[in-house]
Amino acid sequence: LDTRTFIKYLPKAELHLHIEGTLEPELQLKLAKRNHIQLKQSTVEEIKQTYHYHDLPSFLEVYYSALSVLQTEQDFYDLAFSYLTKAAQNNIRHAEIFFDPQAHTSRGIPFKTIVNGLYRAIVDARALNIDAGLIMCFLRDYSKESARKTLKEAINYKDKILGVGLDSDEHNNPPLKFVRQFEDAAAVGFHLTTHCDLDQKNSIEHIRQALELMDVERLDHGTNIVEDPDLVQLAAHRKIGITSCPHSNSLGNPVMKGKEVIELLNKGVKVSINSDDPAYFGGYINDSYNAIAQKFHLTKAQIIQLAKNSFETSWISQQAKTLYL
Ligand code: ADE
Ligand code: ZN
Numbered sequence: 001l002d003t004r005t006f007i008k009y010l011p012k013a014e015l016h017l018h019i020e021g022t023l024e025p026e027l028q029l030k031l032a033k034r035n036h037i038q039l040k041q042s043t044v045e046e047i048k049q050t051y052h053y054h055d056l057p058s059f060l061e062v063y064y065s066a067l068s069v070l071q072t073e074q075d076f077y078d079l080a081f082s083y084l085t086k087a088a089q090n091n092i093r094h095a096e097i098f099f100d101p102q103a104h105t106s107r108g109i110p111f112k113t114i115v116n117g118l119y120r121a122i123v124d125a126r127a128l129n130i131d132a133g134l135i136m137c138f139l140r141d142y143s144k145e146s147a148r149k150t151l152k153e154a155i156n157y158k159d160k161i162l163g164v165g166l167d168s169d170e171h172n173n174p175p176l177k178f179v180r181q182f183e184d185a186a187a188v189g190f191h192l193t194t195h196c197d198l199d200q201k202n203s204i205e206h207i208r209q210a211l212e213l214m215d216v217e218r219l220d221h222g223t224n225i226v227e228d229p230d231l232v233q234l235a236a237h238r239k240i241g242i243t244s245c246p247h248s249n250s251l252g253n254p255v256m257k258g259k260e261v262i263e264l265l266n267k268g269v270k271v272s273i274n275s276d277d278p279a280y281f282g283g284y285i286n287d288s289y290n291a292i293a294q295k296f297h298l299t300k301a302q303i304i305q306l307a308k309n310s311f312e313t314s315w316i317s318q319q320a321k322t323l324y325l
Pocket of ligand 2: 016017018167195220276
């Protein structure tokens with residue numbers, strides 16, 4: 001088997017994927033029409049022309065502004081079902097999907113509309129041989145008070161949510177800002193993860209807080225950890241999942257952080273490959289595996305290890321893990 005075909009048929013778990021980041025221009029236009037929303041752009045090409053980012057905030061601006069078309073439970077269902085269909089085609093067998101409730105509740109959309117729509121798609125997608133769960137992210141550039149209220153709502157839907165994470169603009173918004181909300185989330189049984197390493201200057205400090213003070217199980221991105229050998233050792237020892245996203249890490253150049261991924265893989269750290277915001281960065285999961293595999297001439301054993309890491313650091317039951325490990 002050539003590497004591309006091998007990757008295509010390899011069972012994989014996706015652990016770092018923002019459902020809002022799967023909103024393809026075609027669906028955006030369809031939902032705008034359905035909900036009578038006037039967009040500035042009227043074709044797929046015009047929308048794609050807005051996909052130019054030079055840093056995280058400039059990406060987030062495009063990402064948040066597209067969300068106005070998501071209004072009803074059916075809209076959230078369609079968004080998630082369309083991702084899950086693509087994920088199944090990529091032979092993803094398990095997906096842990098981030099969603100950003102505050103990006104919708106701040107526009108007047110009720111929490112239940114979001115969760116019920118996403119969750120119904122997850123249930124229906126089981127017929128495609130893919131199993132999935134939801135991770136609620138707090139927007140880290142919003143206040144602690146807003147996070148507290150959001151967590152309170154999430155607790156009412158505990159059976160539909162696996163864990164909590166932190167995303168959005170990391171600059172001046174360290175993990176520790178949400179230490180109380182993470183403690184409260186852990187106390188009711190939510191798993192914990194956080195985006196770390198998109199703040200160039202403070203990434204090591206943020207990774208340290210997340211691992212030493214907040215007991216997260218995974219770091220999203222997080223490959224900058226290679227700069228600190230003690231933290232690498234801690235991550236290896238605790239089997240921390242590092243969910244690297246080759247396409248978005250470098251704003252579309254899929255191999256920029258590849259060296260770190262290989263270094264972590266060689267050191268036995270549980271690093272995995274994921275697609276983050278595939279509608280915006282031009283690659284679903286197989287594209288991301290292919291980019292890394294080709295650039296670094298990965299062996300099949302190394303590719304298998306990346307996929308095994310994705311299942312091992314997922315939040316499926318120990319019993320289900322034995323199916324894949
Ligand atoms: N929200 C959606 N995608 C994100 C990313 N890549 N980084 C931080 N926040 C995000
Ligand atoms: Zn992300």
